[in-house]
Amino acid sequence: QIDPDRLHRRIAALAEVGAIEGGGCARLALTDADRAGRDLVCGWMRELGLAVTVDAIGNVVGVRAGRVDGPPVMTGSHIDTVRTGGRYDGNYGVLAGLEVVAALNDAGVTTEHPLAVAFFTNEEGARFAPDMMGSLVYTGVLALDEALAVQGIDGATVGGELARIGYAGPAPVPGAVPRAFVELHVEQGPVLDREGTEIGVVESVQGISWTEIDIRGTSNHAGTTPMSLRRDAGWAAGSIIAFVRELAQELGGDQVATVGRIEFFPNLVNVVPNRAVLTVDLRNTDEARLRLAEARLAAHLDALRDAEKVDIATRKLARFAPVPFAPEMTARIERHARAQGLSTRRMPSGAGHDAQMLAAVCPTAMIFVPSVDGISHNVREYTRPHHIEAGARVLLAVLGELAGA
Amino acid sequence: QIDPDRLHRRIAALAEVGAIEGGGCARLALTDADRAGRDLVCGWMRELGLAVTVDAIGNVVGVRAGRVDGPPVMTGSHIDTVRTGGRYDGNYGVLAGLEVVAALNDAGVTTEHPLAVAFFTNEEGARFAPDMMGSLVYTGVLALDEALAVQGIDGATVGGELARIGYAGPAPVPGAVPRAFVELHVEQGPVLDREGTEIGVVESVQGISWTEIDIRGTSNHAGTTPMSLRRDAGWAAGSIIAFVRELAQELGGDQVATVGRIEFFPNLVNVVPNRAVLTVDLRNTDEARLRLAEARLAAHLDALRDAEKVDIATRKLARFAPVPFAPEMTARIERHARAQGLSTRRMPSGAGHDAQMLAAVCPTAMIFVPSVDGISHNVREYTRPHHIEAGARVLLAVLGELAGA
Numbered sequence: 001q002i003d004p005d006r007l008h009r010r011i012a013a014l015a016e017v018g019a020i021e022g023g024g025c026a027r028l029a030l031t032d033a034d035r036a037g038r039d040l041v042c043g044w045m046r047e048l049g050l051a052v053t054v055d056a057i058g059n060v061v062g063v064r065a066g067r068v069d070g071p072p073v074m075t076g077s078h079i080d081t082v083r084t085g086g087r088y089d090g091n092y093g094v095l096a097g098l099e100v101v102a103a104l105n106d107a108g109v110t111t112e113h114p115l116a117v118a119f120f121t122n123e124e125g126a127r128f129a130p131d132m133m134g135s136l137v138y139t140g141v142l143a144l145d146e147a148l149a150v151q152g153i154d155g156a157t158v159g160g161e162l163a164r165i166g167y168a169g170p171a172p173v174p175g176a177v178p179r180a181f182v183e184l185h186v187e188q189g190p191v192l193d194r195e196g197t198e199i200g201v202v203e204s205v206q207g208i209s210w211t212e213i214d215i216r217g218t219s220n221h222a223g224t225t226p227m228s229l230r231r232d233a234g235w236a237a238g239s240i241i242a243f244v245r246e247l248a249q250e251l252g253g254d255q256v257a258t259v260g261r262i263e264f265f266p267n268l269v270n271v272v273p274n275r276a277v278l279t280v281d282l283r284n285t286d287e288a289r290l291r292l293a294e295a296r297l298a299a300h301l302d303a304l305r306d307a308e309k310v311d312i313a314t315r316k317l318a319r320f321a322p323v324p325f326a327p328e329m330t331a332r333i334e335r336h337a338r339a340q341g342l343s344t345r346r347m348p349s350g351a352g353h354d355a356q357m358l359a360a361v362c363p364t365a366m367i368f369v370p371s372v373d374g375i376s377h378n379v380r381e382y383t384r385p386h387h388i389e390a391g392a393r394v395l396l397a398v399l400g401e402l403a404g405a
Numbered sequence: 406q407i408d409p410d411r412l413h414r415r416i417a418a419l420a421e422v423g424a425i426e427g428g429g430c431a432r433l434a435l436t437d438a439d440r441a442g443r444d445l446v447c448g449w450m451r452e453l454g455l456a457v458t459v460d461a462i463g464n465v466v467g468v469r470a471g472r473v474d475g476p477p478v479m480t481g482s483h484i485d486t487v488r489t490g491g492r493y494d495g496n497y498g499v500l501a502g503l504e505v506v507a508a509l510n511d512a513g514v515t516t517e518h519p520l521a522v523a524f525f526t527n528e529e530g531a532r533f534a535p536d537m538m539g540s541l542v543y544t545g546v547l548a549l550d551e552a553l554a555v556q557g558i559d560g561a562t563v564g565g566e567l568a569r570i571g572y573a574g575p576a577p578v579p580g581a582v583p584r585a586f587v588e589l590h591v592e593q594g595p596v597l598d599r600e601g602t603e604i605g606v607v608e609s610v611q612g613i614s615w616t617e618i619d620i621r622g623t624s625n626h627a628g629t630t631p632m633s634l635r636r637d638a639g640w641a642a643g644s645i646i647a648f649v650r651e652l653a654q655e656l657g658g659d660q661v662a663t664v665g666r667i668e669f670f671p672n673l674v675n676v677v678p679n680r681a682v683l684t685v686d687l688r689n690t691d692e693a694r695l696r697l698a699e700a701r702l703a704a705h706l707d708a709l710r711d712a713e714k715v716d717i718a719t720r721k722l723a724r725f726a727p728v729p730f731a732p733e734m735t736a737r738i739e740r741h742a743r744a745q746g747l748s749t750r751r752m753p754s755g756a757g758h759d760a761q762m763l764a765a766v767c768p769t770a771m772i773f774v775p776s777v778d779g780i781s782h783n784v785r786e787y788t789r790p791h792h793i794e795a796g797a798r799v800l801l802a803v804l805g806e807l808a809g810a
């Protein structure tokens with residue numbers, strides 16, 4: 001049996017680490033705040049009797065032994081957050097995993113197969129790109145060296161920061177392949193909340209395309225330079241912001257497009273910017289339509305090069321095709337949720353998740369619970385307590401069945 | 406007689422202070438680099454025998470005594486620069502003023518009236534708004550208290566920084582009203598260079614409107630938030646950038662519009678920004694058309710409030726109506742330039758200048774020399790040596806006549 005109070009207490013305690021006004025968290029990956037969060041969760045893992053290992057990219061896996069050796073059934077998520085993060089995104093899945101372990105401990109149950117609870121490094125990708133970095137390295141899709149060399153928005157490297165916070169562990173990567181992987185997460189979007197559905201059965205994760213665009217123009221005087229003579233890197237950036245919104249509206253469906261980060265140089269009121277750097281986040285559930293969106297953006301950049309005579313360089317920060325989850329896993333989640341009297345809906349995930357990387361190596365699926373008003377990456381992110389508990393109960397049932405309780 | 410080498414040497418020596426790659430300078434107002442520049446120029450003033458005073462807003466005035474007491478004929482400009490500044494903007498006018506003094510010293514000439522060379526604090530406005538701050542306080546248009554309290558882009562205040570660099574002087578403000586004021590400056594725009602004209606006789610300065618726009622939306626997840634549910638402060642900022650360019654093109658004539666500074670919050674790739682702050686610089690030689698541009702911008706902000714449900718606050722950073730210069734002064738400049746065999750053109754100034762503030766209290770005008778390719782606020786700002794010398798010779802003749810040589 002899940003102990004709701006224990007679960008809520010752990011969520012609240014982890015939310016104290018890097019707490020910011022409004023009830024949210026700022027624990028960017030591999031910062032001091034992330035280290036403090038890691039230390040707290042590792043302590044809980046050890047208290048629960050898990051064998052804790054840290055791998056070379058800082059992923060932490062806590063294993064509860066089964067009756068037989070061999071690969072564990074794994075659950076988990078991440079505990080890093082964005083700078084305006086909520087307390088549920090990622091944390092919920094990890095702490096619900098610990099609650100499943102605690103419930104099995106309480107009941108004195110030993111499962112057939114080992115059970116593992118993991119949290120992966122830098123899932124958010126807000127400080128270091130790409131997102132899902134830890135699970136990408138865990139599954140062997142991204143080389144360790146490449147990941148360690150990544151420079152963050154503040155100039156620090158993944159390798160340097162891992163060493164600094166003491167989470168460059170000895171366990172090798174790629175890591176051992178689990179029997180199966182199940183990730184419980186808040187939806188972060190509005191669908192379940194609007195419909196009043198209790199459990200989302202996640203069938204897929206949409207495609208993600210992150211591009212950093214670096215525009216070079218000519219700095220000049222804002223008062224003396226005729227409009228026709230400008231090579232305005234800032235205007236080009238503004239034109240991209242306006243363009244991607246129109247693109248999303250025109251492509252319609254579930255196409256989304258966001259410019260979340262921007263910087264101008266020299267960034268002064270009366271100087272035409274000579275450089276602007278911005279990011280574009282494009283997502284679509286359909287790979288062909290995501291490619292179309294990327295091609296349209298590239299064509300817009302070409303038009304800008306011609307029209308404003310600016311130089312534009314692009315760098316892919318992340319690119320993931322849509323990922324389908326294993327039908328036998330989604331069916332299993334749906335069956336257990338319904339058996340508990342919960343309403344369900346099959347749906348894609350709008351956010352990227354570590355599960356989409358694990359899906360490449362083992363049967364994988366995700367469980368969603370509703371996010372009030374679909375708000376996430378915001379301190380006002382909120383999921384009602386009975387939904388938090390319902391998700392944990394479904395997770396317990398699914399993991400119990402997979403591990404052979 | 407002007408000594409061209411001495412003038413070029415001083416320009417080169419001042420350009421060493423805060424030198425940046427490409428031959429330019431970064432001496433934002435009241436920084437350590439500005440202090441070093443001030444110290445150098447004050448030293449030269451004293452070497453030339455000028456009586457140097459520093460006033461409460463940090464303006465420095467060096468006075469050469471005349472045969473009679475009373476108000477001096479004044480020349481001058483500024484020595485602060487933007488972050489990507491050239492070596493001529495402002496500096497040239499101050500150092501040409503010193504060269505006029507040196508030439509009079511060489512010739513053993515005492516003028517009827519005193520002659521003053523001034524440099525005014527924070528003309529650029531790049532760190533602290535408004536621009537022309539020192540001359541605004543000197544002429545009593547801006548109250549000292551208000552100026553001292555201004556916070557810069559880095560959070561520091563004018564008063565704090567003046568005290569820190571030791572340039573909060575004892576001379577009172579408003580300062581003594583000069584008999585007349587003449588400012589020599591590089592054009593910073595392309596007109597004279599394109600035409601091959603040697604001297605610009607500046608009849609007016611165009612109107613300047615600086616607005617800081619602070620947009621509040623809702624941070625949310627870039628992957629899960631449908632376009633229709635967004636309150637995207639970053640998109641609203643992009644839409645303003647695109648709008649002001651269209652506005653300038655539509656209003657035509659000499660209307661210019663620039664977004665030079667921007668900041669997003671939390672400024673992360675996968676977070677819809679909950680806040681964006683940007684500046685809009687609008688200029689027009691015609692006050693009615695500048696008002697029209699401001700009204701059109703305000704209407705666009707209203708439309709954004711409706712469409713994106715964002716909150717938008719605006720703050721005027723600077724607002725100056727177009728300033729006409731004294732016809733007797735422009736006629737005098739034109740006459741002396743032509744007498745020296747130089748080609749001239751009457752023209753407005755696209756940039757703001759200290760002279761436009763002095764124009765409120767005494768007969769004032771400006772002399773322009775060509776800027777190669779009209780480039781300014783850029784390390785590649787350049788004026789050919791023979792134009793530098795021609796401008797200084799015209800200044801000598803005009804000041805000599807005004808002061809009674």
Ligand SMILES: NC(=O)NCCC(=O)O
Nearest residue numbers: 123124131351352628675
């Ligand atoms: N779950 C989550 O917010 N992941 C962050 C990666 C992304 O989707 O941008």
Ligand SMILES: NC(=O)NCCC(=O)O
Nearest residue numbers: 223270528529536756757
């Ligand atoms: N001369 C000059 O660049 N002044 C700066 C003020 C402005 O025009 O923006």
